[in-house]
Amino acid sequence: MKRVVFAGNSRVTVDDVAVPEPGPGDVLVRVGASAICGSEMKSYHSPSAWPGNTGHEIVGEVAADAAGTPWRAGDRVAVNIITGCGECMACRGGDRRFCAQQGYVFNGHGEYVAVPAINLMPLPDDLPYDEGVLLGGDTLGVAYHALSRVQLRPRDTVAVVGCGPVGLGFVRLLAFYGVRTIVVELGPYRRDLAQRLGAEITIDPGAGDALAAIREATGGRGVDVGIDASGSDPGVNLALDAVRDEGQFIFAGAGHKATINPWSQFLEKELTAYGVWYFVDRDYFGLLDLYRQGLTVRDLITHRFALDDAEAAYLTFAHGESGKVIFEANGK
Numbered sequence: 001m002k003r004v005v006f007a008g009n010s011r012v013t014v015d016d017v018a019v020p021e022p023g024p025g026d027v028l029v030r031v032g033a034s035a036i037c038g039s040e041m042k043s044y045h046s047p048s049a050w051p052g053n054t055g056h057e058i059v060g061e062v063a064a065d066a067a068g069t070p071w072r073a074g075d076r077v078a079v080n081i082i083t084g085c086g087e088c089m090a091c092r093g094g095d096r097r098f099c100a101q102q103g104y105v106f107n108g109h110g111e112y113v114a115v116p117a118i119n120l121m122p123l124p125d126d127l128p129y130d131e132g133v134l135l136g137g138d139t140l141g142v143a144y145h146a147l148s149r150v151q152l153r154p155r156d157t158v159a160v161v162g163c164g165p166v167g168l169g170f171v172r173l174l175a176f177y178g179v180r181t182i183v184v185e186l187g188p189y190r191r192d193l194a195q196r197l198g199a200e201i202t203i204d205p206g207a208g209d210a211l212a213a214i215r216e217a218t219g220g221r222g223v224d225v226g227i228d229a230s231g232s233d234p235g236v237n238l239a240l241d242a243v244r245d246e247g248q249f250i251f252a253g254a255g256h257k258a259t260i261n262p263w264s265q266f267l268e269k270e271l272t273a274y275g276v277w278y279f280v281d282r283d284y285f286g287l288l289d290l291y292r293q294g295l296t297v298r299d300l301i302t303h304r305f306a307l308d309d310a311e312a313a314y315l316t317f318a319h320g321e322s323g324k325v326i327f328e329a330n331g332k
């Protein structure tokens with residue numbers, strides 16, 4: 001079968017590998033769609049070849065009855081990629097994110113993937129794979145999880161700094177919630193896309209004082225909730241500075257260090273901050289409910305590729321002129 005593999009120095013290959021042999025308690029999934037995530041970029045750009053780690057937003061169907069599990073051939077599934085020991089308090093509480101033996105399901109950009117049964121979530125039969133991979137992955141999962149933790153009122157104003165896929169996921173959900181959204185994003189393509197997804201105001205931080213623009217748009221007060229989805233030092237600081245007194249903040253940009261000021265950004269403003277790390281199964285079920293109520297997600301997808309065109313898919317994503325880039329592994 002085909003599988004996308006990182007070859008080092010921003011190159012990928014499509015290798016011919018054996019169909020994975022499911023271990024005890026594992027289920028073989030025939031991949032329907034998988035999406036490229038920003039968190040793959042570090043491995044993609046790394047100078048060394050990287051045998052695993054491609055593809056962790058995955059939907060598909062169970063390929064064969066899996067003995068000792070409830071899953072049967074043909075069941076449609078989405079994958080929550082976080083694995084755990086299955087025994088500790090975190091795992092037994094249904095939240096493997098805090099298991100000391102946490103691991104991940106990888107290699108989703110292929111025709112088949114073997115997944116522990118506990119990591120499968122049911123995908124409704126009428127939900128197309130392209131929409132399912134957004135509802136079951138971290139693009140919307142992180143945003144939904146984060147927005148479930150803050151207190152939001154209708155017509156609150158929220159600033160989203162950074163509009164990679166996770167930032168765009170926030171924008172789409174906030175628009176559906178009826179929350180006024182200000183986006184700060186360097187790339188014109190993604191500013192445009194954010195606007196189409198429901199952002200009311202888009203700001204180019206390269207074109208002037210973004211903080212002043214946010215203050216102007218909020219009557220000088222600042223936003224009710226600031227969200228960093230950039231993971232960059234200036235992005236985190238801008239998002240923190242943009243929050244009003246007694247406002248709330250979400251750290252959603254992964255992967256980098258930033259120097260922030262506890263005094264002016266937290267203490268003096270009595271700011272409440274939340275870190276978010278991935279999502280849990282109940283967030284997926286919450287997103288399915290929103291989908292039934294009219295949440296549209298397909299317009300987050302800007303590019304679709306077959307596995308054979310993986311090189312082009314990664315170039316497109318890395319270039320930044322895209323929303324979600326997905327693979328349709330088995331031809332649909």
Ligand SMILES: [Zn+2]
Nearest residue numbers: 037038039138
């Ligand atoms: Zn991801």
Ligand SMILES: [Zn+2]
Nearest residue numbers: 085088091099
């Ligand atoms: Zn555990």
